[in-house]
Amino acid sequence: IEFSDFQCPYCARYSLDTFPRIKQEYADTGKVKIVFENFPLAFHENAQVAAEAGECAFEQDKFWEYKQKLFENQANLAKNDLKRYAEDLGLNAEQFNSCLDSGKFTQKVENDLEEGQDFGVTGTPTFFINGEKLLGAQPFSEFQKVIEEKLKQ
Numbered sequence: 001i002e003f004s005d006f007q008c009p010y011c012a013r014y015s016l017d018t019f020p021r022i023k024q025e026y027a028d029t030g031k032v033k034i035v036f037e038n039f040p041l042a043f044h045e046n047a048q049v050a051a052e053a054g055e056c057a058f059e060q061d062k063f064w065e066y067k068q069k070l071f072e073n074q075a076n077l078a079k080n081d082l083k084r085y086a087e088d089l090g091l092n093a094e095q096f097n098s099c100l101d102s103g104k105f106t107q108k109v110e111n112d113l114e115e116g117q118d119f120g121v122t123g124t125p126t127f128f129i130n131g132e133k134l135l136g137a138q139p140f141s142e143f144q145k146v147i148e149e150k151l152k153q
Contacts, residue, residue: 001035003116005124006051007044010137012071014125021140026147036067038112039124046077048109053082053096055105060091 004011026032038054040047050070057066069085070077079100086096099105119128127134127143130150134142 001037001128003037003039003112003119003121003124003126005039005041005044005047006054006067006070006077007047007074008041008124009074011125012074014137015067015071018137018140018143022143022147025144031151032147036063037116038109039116039121039126040109040113041124048106049079049100050077050082051109051112052103052105053079053086053100055108056096056099057086057089057091059099060095062086062089062091065089066091 002014004015022032023034027034036054038051040051054063054066054070057063066085066089069089070082073081073085082100083093083097087093116126120133123135125135125137129143129146130153132146132150134146
C-alpha cells in the first residue's frame, strides 16, 4: 500500500524511478498487489484536486497511466492541466471533466487521508508491505528486501 501526494517530489522520484521495477518484477508476475492511496498534504495547493482527478481516471481504467503523467508533470497540476492530461491519454473527456468538476471523489480522497492518518502516516511517500512500514523514496533494493522477506512468510 502506497500513501502518496501528486505534488510530493519524493513521491515522484519513487513513482518514476522505483515503481516501474517493482511493477515489472512483482506486480506483473502476480507476486504482489499494489494499492495506491491518496494522501494529499495540505501545503500542496493542487494535491487534493490531482488526487480527485486520479480517481476520475481510475473510473475509466486509466489510473496507472494517469498517475505516471501527473508525476511527470508535477509542476503543472491546475485543474485545466489535469483535464488536458486526461484527454492526452485518450480518456473520455466529457466523462472525466464532469467527474472532476462535480467533486465526485472529494470524500473518497478525504477518506484515504484519514485512513493513512489512522495508520500513522505523517508524510509521503509512506508504504506498508504486509503491515511493515517503509518511509520515503527508498531505492528498489530496500523494497526488494522487504518484499522477498514477506514472500517467504
